[in-house]
Amino acid sequence: xxxxxxxxxxxxxxxxxxxxxxxxxxxxxxxxxxxxxxxxxxxxxxxxxxxxxxxxxxxxxxxxxxxxxxxxxxxxxxxxxxxxxxxxxxxxxxxxxxxxxxxxxxxxxxxxxxxxxxxxxxxxxxxxxxxxxxxxxxxxxxxxxxxxxxxxxxxxxxxxxxxxxxxxxxxxxxxxxxxxxxxxxxxxxxxxxxxxxxxxxxxxxxxxxxxxxxxxxxxxxxxxxxxxxxxxxxxxxxxxxxxxxxxxxxxxxxxxxxxxxxxxxxxxxxxxxxxxxxxxxxxxxxxxxxxxxxxxxxxxxxxxxxxxxxxxxxxxxxxxxxxxxxxxxxxxxxxxxxxxxxxxxxxxxxxxxxxxxxxxxxxxxxxxxxxxxxxxxxxxxxxxxxxxxxxxxxx
Amino acid sequence: xxxxxxxxxxxxxxxxxxxxxxxxxxxxxxxxxxxxxxxxxxxxxxxxxxxxxxxxxxxxxxxxxxxxxxxxxxxxxxxxxxxxxxxxxxxxxxxxxxxxxxxxxxxxxxxxxxxxxxxxxxxxxxxxxxxxxxxxxxxxxxxxxxxxxxxxxxxxxxxxxxxxxxxxxxxxxxxxxxxxxxxxxxxxxxxxxxxxxxxxxxxxxxxxxxxxxxxxxxxxxxxxxxxxxxxxxxxxxxxxxxxxxxxxxxxxxxxxxxxxxxxxxxxxxxxxxxxxxxxxxxxxxxxxxxxxxxxxxxxxxxxxxxxxxxxxxxxxxxxxxxxxxxxxxxxxxxxxxxxxxxxxxxxxxxxxxxxxxxxxxxxxxxxxxxxxxxxxxxxxxxxxxxxxxxxxxxxxxxxxxxxxxxxxxxxxxxxxxxxxxxxxxxxxxxxxxxxxxxxxxxxxxxxxxxxxxxxxxxxxxxxxxxxxxxxxxxxxxxxxxxxxxxxxxxxxxxxxxxxxxxxxxxxxx
Numbered sequence: 001x002x003x004x005x006x007x008x009x010x011x012x013x014x015x016x017x018x019x020x021x022x023x024x025x026x027x028x029x030x031x032x033x034x035x036x037x038x039x040x041x042x043x044x045x046x047x048x049x050x051x052x053x054x055x056x057x058x059x060x061x062x063x064x065x066x067x068x069x070x071x072x073x074x075x076x077x078x079x080x081x082x083x084x085x086x087x088x089x090x091x092x093x094x095x096x097x098x099x100x101x102x103x104x105x106x107x108x109x110x111x112x113x114x115x116x117x118x119x120x121x122x123x124x125x126x127x128x129x130x131x132x133x134x135x136x137x138x139x140x141x142x143x144x145x146x147x148x149x150x151x152x153x154x155x156x157x158x159x160x161x162x163x164x165x166x167x168x169x170x171x172x173x174x175x176x177x178x179x180x181x182x183x184x185x186x187x188x189x190x191x192x193x194x195x196x197x198x199x200x201x202x203x204x205x206x207x208x209x210x211x212x213x214x215x216x217x218x219x220x221x222x223x224x225x226x227x228x229x230x231x232x233x234x235x236x237x238x239x240x241x242x243x244x245x246x247x248x249x250x251x252x253x254x255x256x257x258x259x260x261x262x263x264x265x266x267x268x269x270x271x272x273x274x275x276x277x278x279x280x281x282x283x284x285x286x287x288x289x290x291x292x293x294x295x296x297x298x299x300x301x302x303x304x305x306x307x308x309x310x311x312x313x314x315x316x317x318x319x320x321x322x323x324x325x326x327x328x329x330x331x332x333x334x335x336x337x338x339x340x341x342x343x344x345x346x347x348x349x350x351x352x353x354x355x356x357x358x359x360x361x362x363x364x365x366x367x368x369x370x371x372x373x374x375x376x377x378x379x380x381x382x383x384x385x386x387x388x389x390x391x392x393x394x395x
Numbered sequence: 396x397x398x399x400x401x402x403x404x405x406x407x408x409x410x411x412x413x414x415x416x417x418x419x420x421x422x423x424x425x426x427x428x429x430x431x432x433x434x435x436x437x438x439x440x441x442x443x444x445x446x447x448x449x450x451x452x453x454x455x456x457x458x459x460x461x462x463x464x465x466x467x468x469x470x471x472x473x474x475x476x477x478x479x480x481x482x483x484x485x486x487x488x489x490x491x492x493x494x495x496x497x498x499x500x501x502x503x504x505x506x507x508x509x510x511x512x513x514x515x516x517x518x519x520x521x522x523x524x525x526x527x528x529x530x531x532x533x534x535x536x537x538x539x540x541x542x543x544x545x546x547x548x549x550x551x552x553x554x555x556x557x558x559x560x561x562x563x564x565x566x567x568x569x570x571x572x573x574x575x576x577x578x579x580x581x582x583x584x585x586x587x588x589x590x591x592x593x594x595x596x597x598x599x600x601x602x603x604x605x606x607x608x609x610x611x612x613x614x615x616x617x618x619x620x621x622x623x624x625x626x627x628x629x630x631x632x633x634x635x636x637x638x639x640x641x642x643x644x645x646x647x648x649x650x651x652x653x654x655x656x657x658x659x660x661x662x663x664x665x666x667x668x669x670x671x672x673x674x675x676x677x678x679x680x681x682x683x684x685x686x687x688x689x690x691x692x693x694x695x696x697x698x699x700x701x702x703x704x705x706x707x708x709x710x711x712x713x714x715x716x717x718x719x720x721x722x723x724x725x726x727x728x729x730x731x732x733x734x735x736x737x738x739x740x741x742x743x744x745x746x747x748x749x750x751x752x753x754x755x756x757x758x759x760x761x762x763x764x765x766x767x768x769x770x771x772x773x774x775x776x777x778x779x780x781x782x783x784x785x786x787x788x789x790x791x792x793x794x795x796x797x798x799x800x801x802x803x804x805x806x807x808x809x810x811x812x813x814x815x816x817x818x819x820x821x822x823x824x825x826x827x828x829x830x831x832x833x834x835x836x837x838x839x840x841x842x843x844x845x846x847x848x849x850x851x852x853x854x855x856x857x858x859x860x861x862x863x864x865x866x867x868x869x870x871x872x873x874x875x876x877x878x879x880x881x882x883x884x885x886x887x888x889x890x891x892x893x894x895x896x897x898x899x900x901x902x903x904x
Contacts, residue, residue, distance in 0.1 A: 123792035123793070167784045167804065179804065180805045182806055182809075191810075191813050192809065194812040194813065194816055198879050198880050202900075203750050204750070205749065205903050206749060206876070206879070208800040209752075209803055209899045212803050212804060212805055213808065215805055216805050216808065216809065219805070270515065318511050
């Protein structure tokens with residue numbers, strides 16, 4: 001059942017692509033055997049990295065908790081300023097655009113996402129998230145790389161995943177995947193003209209260069225990059241990244257995952273203005289993404305997840321900022337997301353001075369949900385252990 | 396040194412004949428190592444060959460130990476024996492830069508970051524000043540890479556920058572990053588033991604790895620861990636207890652707030668007994684570094700890292716053991732190690748050709764150097780390196796740039812190819828060049844507007860025996876392998892260079 005459903009949607013895909021001739025010529029390679037269990041890669045995963053570590057306590061504000069106000073004399077957001085979601089939790093005012101998603105029940109707010117034995121180094125902690133490793137375990141490949149190695153995307157796809165506006169391949173790092181990194185589709189296509197496909201031969205380093213060239217050519221042949229949306233994207237670097245992502249997605253040539261980065265959350269100093277600007281970017285960007293994907297009828301087949309290396313410390317520091325913390329709040333949204341609060345708010349009253357909170361949701365459960373319940377691939381194969389999915393996807 | 400001079404160059408007369416043949420053919424990457432292996436199997440002794448390197452091995456030696464090479468430079472080394480060529484390289488090293496430091500560094504007098512009482516304006520002014528100084532510093536170094544009399548010295552300084560990592564992102568005081576660079580260069584081909592002690596007490600390093608936070612009663616293990624894991628022994632060759640004890644020994648290492656110089660603060664130092672690697676005593680930081688240096692793993696680790704830098708991604712365990720022994724026997728003098736590497740048959744083995752991915756600095760500086768182009772302003776080239784994933788003075792994390800294949804993804808490869816295309820079209824010869832500024836979108840694109848490549852002069856430097864047509868001559872100078880995408884022989888000289896730069900093999904060394 002599953003595989004015939006998948007092949008049906010794949011066929012629809014292929015028919016709609018402008019690069020039909022290219023795909024048809026490669027038709028012999030289009031076998032479904034490569035995707036065990038009928039991996040549902042016609043469904044898209046959009047990852048949004050909140051780089052630097054977003055402050056979860058001022059993202060989802062426990063606005064009735066006196067402990068929160070005691071910990072943050074300078075940074076706390078007043079009860080009447082928050083965008084109330086429940087009688088205890090409200091969003092940062094800059095995230096007001098997300099209220100509409102909350103109201104139509106397509107915004108899942110995941111509280112306390114983290115992992116045991118947290119590491120407070122940006123580099124190490126994002127490596128843990130990107131490779132989905134244990135705290136003391138060092139893995140080479142990104143969690144999406146491992147997923148695509150075990151359950152390949154169809155050969156006709158333009159790429160397994162696209163990294164927008166960053167050289168850091170994050171969850172797509174490591175060998176084997178067809179991961180495209182680009183800043184702008186038009187620039188990518190213009191530059192791609194410099195690349196010619198050559199027969200793969202030679203040593204490992206040369207093969208890697210030739211494979212990358214092949215990935216470029218293959219993706220460029222299937223991407224057109226000039227889809228015009230009626231949606232107005234925010235005029236910020238993040239807004240542009242969302243626009244580029246939307247254009248990549250609009251190709252329908254097949255992309256399983258997209259990663260966008262919103263940079264600058266490492267707010268040790270004077271956090272208020274910085275975080276407000278970044279969350280404005282995030283809120284407007286997510287709403288623009290939704291609007292653009294609704295235009296092209298992809299919102300129902302899109303799951304967007306935010307992630308970051310860590311959150312911030314509950315207690316503000318002496319520079320009107322916050323230091324590296326542990327578990328934080330993240331969002332899941334998309335046409336098939338079951339909105340609501342997940343996990344639980346940390347008990348701030350129980351904290352000793354300047355300590356961090358324990359996690360409520362292991363981040364690998366968030367990944368497991370995307371793997372098991374969204375893509376229908378074997379989460380355990382990727383995550384190296386059993387992590388119970390969360391019910392944030394409607395089935 | 397002694398050990399190496401007793402070694403025997405195994406290719407002897409037979410290989411000499413092969414080398415003579417190699418000098419005649421562009422694509423004949425004579426396999427001296429094959430011959431060597433046959434001889435080696437019997438007895439690992441070596442006689443010094445009187446054979447000259449020839450153009451291809453001279454090219455290999457210069458490009459791998461520097462940043463590109465002009466045809467004239469390659470020709471000058473081609474007539475030397477391996478021994479003489481390596482000796483010339485090692486004799487030419489320097490300890491200071493010839494480019495004077497930028498005024499932004501010398502004038503950025505303040506060694507203090509804004510304190511907690513600083514106003515938003517003060518913070519902003521500080522940030523802008525440091526950013527300006529940071530850009531000037533990057534341009535300064537790229538300029539030095541271009542004009543240095545010893546590219547090997549800069550190559551090694553860059554190697555140590557990626558080894559003894561500090562990043563301006565955390566350090567923030569640009570003059571400290573400059574001083575660290577000066578220290579790395581002063582010891583780049585000197586003595587590793589001296590370098591290790593200097594790097595440990597380097598103020599930028601002490602900020603970057605939190606040594607300044609490390610005090611008695613409140614130890615911070617950051618430096619103690621990384622010095623063992625990344626700088627000397629390698630992961631897993633120490634215990635967690637060794638790190639805890641070593642961290643106590645490093646307490647008291649601090650920085651003078653006004654001068655930014657290293658200072659020892661006895662009151663912050665843990666005077667107690669420490670046990671590291673089974674040795675117990677009232678160790679201070681220098682004593683722990685000496686204990687680390689006494690471990691054979693350190694010489695092995697550094698030798699392996701330098702093998703990956705210069706020879707291949709996969710160190711040969713037997714050779715590493717042999718060369719590491721030379722390294723230790725010389726009390727960590729770096730030149731004898733480099734000499735062994737550069738003289739080794741593995742260095743020239745055909746199996747190891749083009750197995751190294753050029754770093755962005757190597758690609759950018761090496762391309763300019765190889766084409767004999769000296770831009771007036773180096774800053775755009777530093778920015779170009781950053782766009783390809785190597786922002787000098789800001790490695791991504793304490794492990795440094797991962798290097799190798801990680802340099803190449805679709806984004807960085809296209810940035811590289813775009814840069815090379817701009818360079819090639821900077822001459823008046825290209826179909827779209829003609830001095831007309833193309834519509835540019837990136838700084839890397841703009842970088843190429845003030846430069847000119849003199850194709851006529853460049854081709855004239857290439858030896859006459861390199862074949863008649865322009866593509867053969869260009870690929871022989873620029874590629875470590877025959878072109879993957881063969882270039883038609885009737886193409887004109889400037890376009891032969893352009894096509895060669897776009898070949899996949901050009902990404903490799």
